Amino acid sequence: MNEASILDIISPVMVGPSSSHTAGAVKIGLLAKNIYGRKIKDVVITLYNSYAQTGIGHGSDKGILAGLLGFGVDNIIIKDIFNSIEASKIKYRFEYEENFSYHPNAVDIKFSGEVEMKISAQSIGGGEVQIVKIDDFDVNINGKYNSIILVIDDTIGHISKITSVIQKYNINIASINCERKSKGQNATCCISLDSEISHSALLEIEKETKPKLMRYIKKL
Amino acid sequence: MQIKTFEELKKILKNSNKEIFEIAQEMECQNLDITKEDFRQSVKKTLNAMKDAIKNGLINNQITNGKMGGQDCVKLVKKYKEKPSVFSKLFEKILTYALATSEENARMGKIAACPTAGACGIVPSVLISLFEEFNINTDKQINSLIVAGLIGKIISQKVKPAGAVAGCQAECGTAAAMAAGAAAYLFDYNIDIILNSVSLCLKNILGLTCDPVRGFVEVPCIKRNPFMAIHAITAVELASAGIESVIPTDEVVDAMEQTGALMSPSLKESSLAGLAKTKTAIIMSKACFTKKYYSELKD
Numbered sequence: 001m002n003e004a005s006i007l008d009i010i011s012p013v014m015v016g017p018s019s020s021h022t023a024g025a026v027k028i029g030l031l032a033k034n035i036y037g038r039k040i041k042d043v044v045i046t047l048y049n050s051y052a053q054t055g056i057g058h059g060s061d062k063g064i065l066a067g068l069l070g071f072g073v074d075n076i077i078i079k080d081i082f083n084s085i086e087a088s089k090i091k092y093r094f095e096y097e098e099n100f101s102y103h104p105n106a107v108d109i110k111f112s113g114e115v116e117m118k119i120s121a122q123s124i125g126g127g128e129v130q131i132v133k134i135d136d137f138d139v140n141i142n143g144k145y146n147s148i149i150l151v152i153d154d155t156i157g158h159i160s161k162i163t164s165v166i167q168k169y170n171i172n173i174a175s176i177n178c179e180r181k182s183k184g185q186n187a188t189c190c191i192s193l194d195s196e197i198s199h200s201a202l203l204e205i206e207k208e209t210k211p212k213l214m215r216y217i218k219k220l
Numbered sequence: 221m222q223i224k225t226f227e228e229l230k231k232i233l234k235n236s237n238k239e240i241f242e243i244a245q246e247m248e249c250q251n252l253d254i255t256k257e258d259f260r261q262s263v264k265k266t267l268n269a270m271k272d273a274i275k276n277g278l279i280n281n282q283i284t285n286g287k288m289g290g291q292d293c294v295k296l297v298k299k300y301k302e303k304p305s306v307f308s309k310l311f312e313k314i315l316t317y318a319l320a321t322s323e324e325n326a327r328m329g330k331i332a333a334c335p336t337a338g339a340c341g342i343v344p345s346v347l348i349s350l351f352e353e354f355n356i357n358t359d360k361q362i363n364s365l366i367v368a369g370l371i372g373k374i375i376s377q378k379v380k381p382a383g384a385v386a387g388c389q390a391e392c393g394t395a396a397a398m399a400a401g402a403a404a405y406l407f408d409y410n411i412d413i414i415l416n417s418v419s420l421c422l423k424n425i426l427g428l429t430c431d432p433v434r435g436f437v438e439v440p441c442i443k444r445n446p447f448m449a450i451h452a453i454t455a456v457e458l459a460s461a462g463i464e465s466v467i468p469t470d471e472v473v474d475a476m477e478q479t480g481a482l483m484s485p486s487l488k489e490s491s492l493a494g495l496a497k498t499k500t501a502i503i504m505s506k507a508c509f510t511k512k513y514y515s516e517l518k519d
Contacts, residue, residue, distance in 0.1 A: 003222055004376050006248050006369030007262050009398075010334045010343075013269040016325030017285065017437035019333035020382045021489075050384040053490045054435030057286055059328060079328040100485060104384035125382025125390075126335050194253065 004128060012127050014073040020105055021051065021058030024123030026078065027220055029067015031131050031143050032109045032119045034217045040068060041113040042091040048106040051123070052096035061094055064107065068092075072220075073127070134213075137188035138179050143220035145174050145192035148205065151213040154180045154187040161208040162189065169201040186212060221247050226374055226415055226469040233411050240405060240414070241363040244370040263362050263369075266332045270321070270344035273331045277320025284326035286436030288504075292443070293319035310353045314453065318345035318446040326438050335372045335381040338388075338430075338437045339395035341445030343368050346399040346452050350406055360406070368402035371418055379477045383430030383489035386480025392441075392448045393425035393476065399452035400459075409460055419465030421455040422472045426479050429487040431494030433501040440495055 014023040033040065045064055047055045055061055059078065065085050066078045077084060085092065099106075103122035110118045120133035131141040134149065141147050152158050159178060166173060172194040180187035202216055223229050223243075232243055249259050277293055284290040296316050305312045321341035325331045331340040347368070351361050372381070372394055379390045400417035409417075425448075433439040465472065486492035495501060 004373060005252055006244060006366060006373050007252070007259070007266075009372035009376060009381075010263065010365055010369040011266045011269075011332050013266060013330060013332050014337065016328050016331050016337050016340070018338055019336040020384060022328075022337065023333060049485070050489045053492065054432060057432065057435030057491075058437060059285070074330055076328075076330065104485065104488065104490070105382070123382075125380035125385055126376065127333055127337075128380075 004126065008126065008128060012073050014127065015076055015078045018058040019127040020123045020125050021055060021060045022063045023073040023127040024105065024129050025060040025063030026067040026071070026073045027127065027129045027143055028107055028121040028123060029064040030070065030220055031129070031141060031217065032121065033068050033070060035119055035131065035134060035149065035215050036111050036117050037215055038115055040090050040111060042111070043068065044093050044095060044110045046095040046097055046108040048097050048099055048102045050104040051107060052098065064109070065092065134188070136181065139188055139190050140177055141190060141217060146196055146219050147193065147217045148191045148197070149213070149215045149217065150189040150209060150211045151186050152189060152209045152211045154184055158209050159189065162191065162205050165201055165204045165208060166191070166193070166197070169198060171195055171197055221250060223247060223374060224377060226418070229374065230411055230415065240370065240411065241366040244366050260362050263365050266334070267361060267365055269330065269332045271348060273321045273324045273329065274317045274344060274348060276329060277324040278316065280324065280327065282327055284323065284438055285328055286326070286434055286438045288433065288436060288438040289326055289442045290323050293323050310349055313349035313352065314345050314449045315446045317349055318342060318449040319442065321345065322442045322445040326436070326442055335376065335394055335398065336391045338383065338441045339391040339445065339448070342392060342395035342448045342452065343399045343402070345446070345449045346403055350403060356406060364402045364406050367405040368398040371401040372398045375473055378473050379480055385488065386476065387428055387483050387488050388430040389425045389428040389476055390480060391430070392444055393422055393428055396425065396448040396452040397421040399449065400455040403452065403456045404459065407460065413459045415469045416459035416463070416465050417455045419467065419469045419472045420458055421452055422476060423465060423467065424451065426476055429483065429494050430489040431487055431496045432489065432491055433496050434505050435491045
């Protein structure tokens with residue numbers, strides 16, 4: 001499911017100058033905004049490696065901010081995004097680091113305020129991106145599918161409860177990815193869907209599993 | 221279904237009476253669960269964005285973000301008006317369209333990243349020049365872009381199109397291979413000629429580094445686009461004469477993957493070596509990366 005399609009290869013139609021460093025950055029910002037799911041007040045963005053060294057020239061900083069404000073990759077506002085971010089009153093700061101054990105185009109986005117959350121992402125080429133971590137949990141979200149992310153108790157039967165709700169609403173699951181740190185601890189579950197899921201189905205999943213965190217991330 | 225290799229593509233084509241674009245189209249509609257009409261509409265949207273970028277870029281004289289380019293396309297257009305190219309109108313178009321698109325990109329204008337933004341001038345300049353000079357109808361225009369996409373997709377399954385991952389060979393090199401294969405398709409050449417065009421193209425860019433001066437997609441990226449467009453046409457000209465690549469296409473892609481992995485990170489979109497660390501580049505960086513410059517950039 002992670003293979004680029006022909007449409008991915010010949011597009012996106014986007015604001016330049018770099019698919020990985022500008023459009024990819026916008027997508028990472030958009031996904032991070034949706035995963036955080038709250039009004040953003042304070043955010044620290046750490047750019048690593050190639051993103052740190054060439055990010056300003058490529059407009060990676062502008063791209064991430066545009067995404068966090070909800071603008072798409074082809075919105076020409078990206079060029080003047082610093083004006084929009086000033087108006088939004090969001091406090092933001094960029095940090096630049098080198099760590100070659102990370103992907104060349106890695107980013108950490110750390111939200112603080114009433115709810116804190118750290119999202120790690122990477123831009124893997126041609127505008128394709130992956131969210132790889134939410135706080136300490138490994139995830140794999142690429143924005144190509146409608147996805148449900150859940151952090152739940154690692155107890156028997158939770159996953160079958162979730163999948164039966166999804167089945168009841170007649171939705172096909174494209175992929176399911178679950179992981180836990182150790183037995184009996186919190187588990188993360190990422191479910192990619194072939195179509196949209198209704199609000200009532202999501203409420204049912206929430207009721208069945210009482211998640212510590214639950215997000216529905218629409219495809220970009 | 222996913223076509224993983226060029227050999228596989230060749231086999232599928234030899235066992236069916238379908239054209240290459242039809243195979244690609246059917247595969248993608250199935251994978252993406254969309255109709256043929258929707259798929260072709262999306263390709264057409266990209267095609268229109270490419271044409272718009274050329275139109276805008278041909279007349280835009282505005283300096284680029286990093287202030288190292290933006291006025292070369294207009295210069296070339298003016299030169300051709302006064303003194304046409306000794307080669308042909310087609311040659312003039314390919315060069316000016318490639319420059320127009322990549323300058324638009326460096327101005328943070330709207331382009332189609334095909335396969336990436338840094339290499340966005342190559343496929344459109346070759347294909348759209350050919351569309352115009354040979355009066356290609358819209359349907360076939362869309363078909364040729366699908367063929368370009370299929371070639372890029374097969375390459376990218378092994379080598380991701382990102383300078384940070386495998387250098388410029390994976391960006392401009394892949395773009396040139398896509399343009400070459402699609403141009404060969406436009407001339408109705410068979411799959412062997414199409415694949416030889418792809419191989420010849422890729423073989424001759426292996427090891428191309430990504431060393432952008434001051435980290436901007438400007439030097440050498442902007443001017444590299446017209447060079448790579450002509451590179452693509454050279455491959456089609458040779459292949460169409462029956463000249464073959466000794467190394468098969470899939471193996472050339474393997475070589476590109478290995479070369480990319482062996483290249484130092486300093487030459488892969490980090491601006492730590494190569495052109496980015498020349499005397500002139502360092503002086504420019506020092507002059508530019510001051511607090512004042514950053515604040516100007518933010519304005």
